[in-house]
Amino acid sequence: MITLDNVTLTHDRHPAVHHLSGRFAPGSLTAIVGPNGAGKTTLLRALAGLHPVAAGRIQGAGTGRIALLPQSASLDRSFPIACLDIVAMGLWSACGPFRAIGPEGLARTEGALAAVGLKGFERRTVGTLSAGQFQRLLFARLAVQDAPVLLLDEPFNAVDARTEADLLALIESWHSGGRTVVLVSHDLDLVRERCPETLLLARHALAWGPTADVLQAGAMRQARLAAEAWTDTAPECRAAA
Amino acid sequence: MPGRGLIGFLLDPFTAGFMRRALAGCIALSFAGPPLGVFLVLRRMSLMSDVLQHGILPGVAIGAVTAGLAVWAMGLGGFLAGLLVALLAGALARATGGREDSQLAATYLVALALGVAIVSQTRSLDLEALLFGSILAVDDAALLLMAGVATAVLFGLALIWRPLIMESFDPESLRVAGGRGALWHLAFLALVVLCVVGGFTALGTLMSVGLVMLPAVAARHWSPALPGQVRASVVLAILASVAGLHASYDLDLPTGPAIVLAAGALWIVSLSAGPHSSLARSWLRRPHLAG
Numbered sequence: 001m002i003t004l005d006n007v008t009l010t011h012d013r014h015p016a017v018h019h020l021s022g023r024f025a026p027g028s029l030t031a032i033v034g035p036n037g038a039g040k041t042t043l044l045r046a047l048a049g050l051h052p053v054a055a056g057r058i059q060g061a062g063t064g065r066i067a068l069l070p071q072s073a074s075l076d077r078s079f080p081i082a083c084l085d086i087v088a089m090g091l092w093s094a095c096g097p098f099r100a101i102g103p104e105g106l107a108r109t110e111g112a113l114a115a116v117g118l119k120g121f122e123r124r125t126v127g128t129l130s131a132g133q134f135q136r137l138l139f140a141r142l143a144v145q146d147a148p149v150l151l152l153d154e155p156f157n158a159v160d161a162r163t164e165a166d167l168l169a170l171i172e173s174w175h176s177g178g179r180t181v182v183l184v185s186h187d188l189d190l191v192r193e194r195c196p197e198t199l200l201l202a203r204h205a206l207a208w209g210p211t212a213d214v215l216q217a218g219a220m221r222q223a224r225l226a227a228e229a230w231t232d233t234a235p236e237c238r239a240a241a
Numbered sequence: 242m243p244g245r246g247l248i249g250f251l252l253d254p255f256t257a258g259f260m261r262r263a264l265a266g267c268i269a270l271s272f273a274g275p276p277l278g279v280f281l282v283l284r285r286m287s288l289m290s291d292v293l294q295h296g297i298l299p300g301v302a303i304g305a306v307t308a309g310l311a312v313w314a315m316g317l318g319g320f321l322a323g324l325l326v327a328l329l330a331g332a333l334a335r336a337t338g339g340r341e342d343s344q345l346a347a348t349y350l351v352a353l354a355l356g357v358a359i360v361s362q363t364r365s366l367d368l369e370a371l372l373f374g375s376i377l378a379v380d381d382a383a384l385l386l387m388a389g390v391a392t393a394v395l396f397g398l399a400l401i402w403r404p405l406i407m408e409s410f411d412p413e414s415l416r417v418a419g420g421r422g423a424l425w426h427l428a429f430l431a432l433v434v435l436c437v438v439g440g441f442t443a444l445g446t447l448m449s450v451g452l453v454m455l456p457a458v459a460a461r462h463w464s465p466a467l468p469g470q471v472r473a474s475v476v477l478a479i480l481a482s483v484a485g486l487h488a489s490y491d492l493d494l495p496t497g498p499a500i501v502l503a504a505g506a507l508w509i510v511s512l513s514a515g516p517h518s519s520l521a522r523s524w525l526r527r528p529h530l531a532g
Contacts, residue, residue, distance in 0.1 A: 048417045064419040070411065079410050080283070080467045089407050092418045097404045097425075125465050145418065 001026050002047060002149065002180070007056035008237075009042050014230065015237065016042040018203045019056070024182055029175040031195035031211070032184045034223050038202045040184045041071070044151050047182065061180075064093050067147035069138055071154050077126060077134055084122040086137055087113055090144030112140040117166060132163040139167055143174075150174060152183040156190070168194060188215060203229075254490035263379040263443050266387035267482035267500065270452060273394035274436045275474030278457025279467065280429065284409050287454065288345050289330070289430075293437050294450040295349035296326030298356025301371060301438075301446060306363055312382040316438050319446070323434035326352055331430075356446075374445030374497030376489055383442040390439030397432045401425050406467070448497025452478055455504035462515025477507050 002024040009017040017039040024030055032040045045051040046058060048068045060066070067090075079086075088101055088109045095101055101109070113119060116136040121129075129137060135155070142150060152171070156164045172194070175181050185191055191198055191211060198214040200207045202223035207214040254260050281290055300322020301315045308314030326348060333344040360366045370378060379387075398405075404425040407415045412422045433453070440449035456477035463473035485500030492499075514521045 045413075048413075050413055050416060066417055068414050068417045070413055074413075075411055080465055080470060081406065081410070082466060085406070086410070089410070089414075092407065092415065092420055097401070097420075127465060141414075147418075 001059075002061055003059040005057045005059070007046070007058055008054045009039065009046050009051055010054040011042070013054075014234070015054075015203055017046070017201070018237075020201075020205050021056075022199070022205060022208050024180055026180055027175070027178050028197050029171070029181045029195055030183075030197040030199060031191040032182065032199045032201055033186070033188060033191055033215070034201040034206075038223065040201055041153055043201065044068075044153050044182065044184055048151055061149040065147055066149045066151060067142050067145040069142055069150070069152040069155055071157065072131070072135055072138060073157070075138075077129070077131075079126045082123050082125055083113065083118065083129070083137055084109060086126060087140045087144055090141040090146075093145065093147070108144055109140075112143040113137075115143060116140045116170065132159040135159050135167065136163065139170055143170070147179075149180045150182070152181065154184050154186070156185065156187060164190075191215065251487075254487055259377055259379055260486065260490060262381070262384045263376050263496065264482065264486055266379055266384045266443055267440075267452070267486065268479055269388045269391035270436065270440050271456075271478035271482050272475055273391040273398075274440070274453035275456040275460070275478045276398055276471045277394065277429075277433050277436055278453040278455075279460060279470050279474050280405060280409065281433065281454065282457050282461065283467070287458075288342055289327070290433065290437075290450045290454050292326060292330050292345045292349040292352075293323050293430075293434055294446055295353040295356070297323040297434070297438055297441065298371070298446045299352055299359055300325075301441060302356050302359035302363065302366065305366055306359065310365060312380075312386050312442060315441070316386050319438040319441060320434055322352075323438060324431060327430045327434060328427075331426075369495070370445070371441070372445045372447045372497075373495040374441070374443050374448055376443065376486070376496045378442045386442065387439050390435050394432050394436050394439070397428065397435075401428050401432075405429055443496050444500060445495070445497035448501050451497070451501030451504055452481065455501065455508050456481060459504075459508040459511035459515070462511040462517050462519045465517050477511070478504065481507055 004020050004022050007017060007020045008015055020043070032043065034040055042051055046053055047060065048066055049060065088105070090112070091101055091105050091109070095105060110122065113121060116139050118133065118136055118140065121133070126134065126137070155167060155171070159167070171181060171183070183195070192215060195211055197209065198211040199205060200214050200219055200223055206219050206223050255264055278290070281287055297319035300318035300320070302318070303322070304314040304316070304318025330345050330348050333348065357368065360368045360371060404415070404420060407420065408422045408425050416422050436453060437449045440452060444452060456474040457470070459477050460470040460474035464470045481500055481504035485503035486496065488494055488503065489496045489499035512519055
């Protein structure tokens with residue numbers, strides 16, 4: 001379980017996420033939705049331990065028990081190594097920096113590549129992949145990581161409908177296997193259909209609970225207005241004191 | 242050179258002991274430096290290599306001033322100064338929010354000026370030899386330094402190979418998985434400093450990085466994959482060492498510039514006609530493939 005207790009995350013002292021409390025239950029599948037600038041990625045990075053918590057407390061899953069899927073735009077898609085090597089990076093928690101991957105690890109790696117539909121791509125270099133294939137590759141790495149908590153930042157950006165369906169099926173198999181999944185998405189139809197829980201974020205949590213209750217028309221407009229607010233001369237937050 | 246043939250021409254310079262020592266040392270460094278260069282290019286840290294090469298000069302000079310002209314003292318001084326500059330540049334980059342190129346440029350300008358100032362105050366030091374290398378400086382101690390550094394760097398790189406690649410590709414996922422990215426980054430920087438210091442007697446502090454960077458940049462035109470680029474960079478560096486030492490001997494050039502010019506020529510050849518993403522590849526309009 002991941003519990004947030006009055007968490008504030010800032011960029012240069014301006015709050016990106018403001019006084020957020022709540023919990024991601026074990027085995028839950030939660031979508032974080034909200035307009036650009038709502039703090040979704042910042043929250044995800046803080047859950048992963050990559051963004052400092054300015055105030056409040058995150059009781060996380062602990063290092064090594066979380067796997068993060070970064071936005072694919074943040075990675076070098078021409079990185080000069082083979083697909084199999086990228087997927088094998090998921091074995092870090094099992095092998096660390098020095099231990100051999102071994103036949104079992106290799107089998108897991110090849111199995112994960114096959115499971116995302118990239119069988120036969122083992123020796124291809126990353127630079128030859130399309131955006132959708134690259135995303136499949138990152139999902140294979142996630143599968144090999146085998147972490148109980150998965151944080152996915154816009155996993156369906158720039159992929160076609162078939163890739164999206166395949167990747168969704170993978171996410172749902174992880175969910176039904178008892179893992180905790182948190183994903184950021186801008187696709188509200190997809191969230192309505194496939195994600196049981198939703199957090200509507202616009203710096204504050206406007207709503208957090210069963211998806212059908214959270215995604216109502218008025219709430220989305222409110223979310224946009226709240227996320228775009230930025231005052232250079234903002235006073236220090238009183239609730240922080 | 243009438244009557245001696247090609248073999249004679251190629252081998253003659255290496256009959257002299259100091260040439261053989263320089264050749265052995267440069268070949269040793271050719272195995273260690275260029276693979277580091279491949280990672281510098283991959284991590285978009287090419288500018289960092291400039292900072293390091295300027296950064297070690299004050300340390301080398303201080304080492305020479307405090308302990309005479311002993312190679313180990315100059316090497317140790319250079320290593321410590323290089324580490325200090327690397328850490329300082331890294332800290333500045335973090336503190337200023339990643340706008341590191343300007344901070345790096347400022348750091349190396351100050352370091353170079355400081356180094357030249359110290360050297361100019363010391364009669365016994367030959368500034369030109371320090372900056373650009375001297376073939377006569379490769380005595381047994383210098384050869385041991387080069388070979389020792391090359392051995393240490395090769396083992397070091399083998400040790401951090403896996404985490405270094407992971408940290409280069411996706412540093413944040415490695416951190417989330419508990420991988421201590423900063424440790425591998427620092428270890429890598431230490432190896433680069435070590436390698437640049439290793440080459441300073443023969444190549445000079447200013448030119449030492451040339452043998453690290455140029456073969457690495459050229460290697461990108463020989464293979465699309467990292468292992469192939471590493472192998473190509475080593476081969477290119479060895480060729481540049483042999484050709485450069487030869488030119489240095491025949492034409493009485495300082496060793497550093499001669500080797501770097503040879504490496505530069507190989508880079509231009511690779512860039513224009515290499516098998517991978519070279520100019521020739523983009524200019525030749527060849528029919529597209531069927532699948």
